[in-house]
Amino acid sequence: GDSVTQMEGPVTLSEEACLTINCTYTATGYPSLFWYVQYPGEGLQLLLKATKADDKGSNKGFEATYRKETTSFHLEKGSVQVSDSAVYFCALTPINQAGTALIFGKGTTLSVSS
Amino acid sequence: GAVVSQHPSWVICKSGTSVKIECRSLDFQATTMFWYRQFPKQSLMLMATSNEGSKATYEQGVEKDKFLINHASLTLSTLTVTSAHPEDSSFYICSASPDPDTQYFGPGTRLTVL
Numbered sequence: 001g002d003s004v005t006q007m008e009g010p011v012t013l014s015e016e017a018c019l020t021i022n023c024t025y026t027a028t029g030y031p032s033l034f035w036y037v038q039y040p041g042e043g044l045q046l047l048l049k050a051t052k053a054d055d056k057g058s059n060k061g062f063e064a065t066y067r068k069e070t071t072s073f074h075l076e077k078g079s080v081q082v083s084d085s086a087v088y089f090c091a092l093t094p095i096n097q098a099g100t101a102l103i104f105g106k107g108t109t110l111s112v113s114s
Numbered sequence: 115g116a117v118v119s120q121h122p123s124w125v126i127c128k129s130g131t132s133v134k135i136e137c138r139s140l141d142f143q144a145t146t147m148f149w150y151r152q153f154p155k156q157s158l159m160l161m162a163t164s165n166e167g168s169k170a171t172y173e174q175g176v177e178k179d180k181f182l183i184n185h186a187s188l189t190l191s192t193l194t195v196t197s198a199h200p201e202d203s204s205f206y207i208c209s210a211s212p213d214p215d216t217q218y219f220g221p222g223t224r225l226t227v228l
Contacts (some may be wrong), residue, residue, distance in 0.1 A: 004157075043118065043207065044158075044219040089157065101148045101209075102217065104157040109120075 002027040006090045006105035013080055013112050019076040021108045023064075023090035031092040033057075033066055033073040034102065038087045047075075047088070082110045116142050118210045120220035127198055128228055134192045135223045137208030143188035145209035148217065149181075152205040161206075164191045198227045 007022040013107045025031065035047040035057070048057030053068035073090060090105040117140040127133050137147055145166050150158040162183050164170040170183035180202075182194040191210075193201055203226050209217040 032215075041221070043120075043221040045210075046217075101150075101160040102158075102165060103160075106155070106157040 002031065002092060002094050002103050004060050004092055004103055004105035006108055008108070010109040010111055013110070015082055015112055016079045018073050019075070019077040019080045019110065021110070023073045023075065023105060024058055025071050025073065025092050027092055027094060030032060030068065031094050033064075034091040035062070035064055035073070035075050036089040038089065038107070040086070044089065080110070081111045082114050085110055085112045116212065116218045118208065118218045118220040120208060122223060123221060124224045126226045126228060127199055129199050130197055132194055132196045133198055134193050134224060135195075137191045137193070137210065137220050139189045139210040139212070139218070140225060142210070142212045144212055145188065146186055146211040148209045148211070149189040149193050150207045150209070151192075152207055152222070158207060195225065198225070200227045203227045
C-alpha cells in the first residue's frame with residue numbers, strides 16, 4: 001500500500017542554519033503530497049502542499065518540490081528561526097481519492113536554538 | 115481561519131470505564147471527519163472515517179465496538195472509547211474536511227487509562 005518515509009529526528013540546528021528534512025513516498029500514480037507542522041500543544045497545521053509532479057509548494061520560507069523521478073518531497077528552508085521548532089509530518093493522499101484520509105510519515109522533530 | 119476543537123484535551127479514567135471525545139468544526143461544516151491515533155514518537159494512524167448521517171468506516175484492526183463513532187451533525191463527531199484499558203492510552207486526533215482537498219486538525223485529546 002501507499003506509504004511515507006521521512007528522516008528520523010530529532011534535528012537540532014542553530015538559528016539561521018539551513019534545514020532539509022527528507023521525505024520519500026511509495027504510491028501508485030501521482031498522489032497529492034503535503035507537509036504538516038505541529039507546534040507544541042497545538043494541532044497539526046498544513047504547511048504546504050503539491051498536487052502534481054514538479055510542483056513546488058511554499059509557505060513561511062519553507063518549500064518542497066514534488067519529484068516524481070525520485071518519489072521525494074523534501075522540505076527545505078534557507079534560514080531557520082527558533083519559532084520553527086516543531087514536529088514536521090510529510091503526508092500524502094492517494095491518487096484520485098480526494099476526501100480520503102492522509103497517510104503520514106512518522107514525523108521529524110526540529111529544535112532550533114538561538 | 116478554520117478551527118477544529120476537541121474536548122476534553124486531557125482525560126484520565128479508570129480501566130473499564132468509557133470515555134467520550136468530541137470533535138467540533140467551529141466555523142465550517144464538515145461532511146467528513148477523520149479520527150487518528152498517535153503513539154509517542156510515532157505517526158498518526160487512521161482509525162476511522164466518519165461521514166455525517168452514516169456509519170463510520172473503520173480501518174483494518176480497529177474494533178468498531180470498542181471505538182464508537184457518531185457523526186450526528188455537520189459540525190460534531192464523537193469518539194467513545196468503551197471499556198477502556200491501559201493499552202488504549204494514546205493521543206487521539208480528529209480532522210474535519212469541508213471539501214475533498216482540505217483537512218483541518220483538532221489539537222488532540224490525551225487519554226490515560228489507569
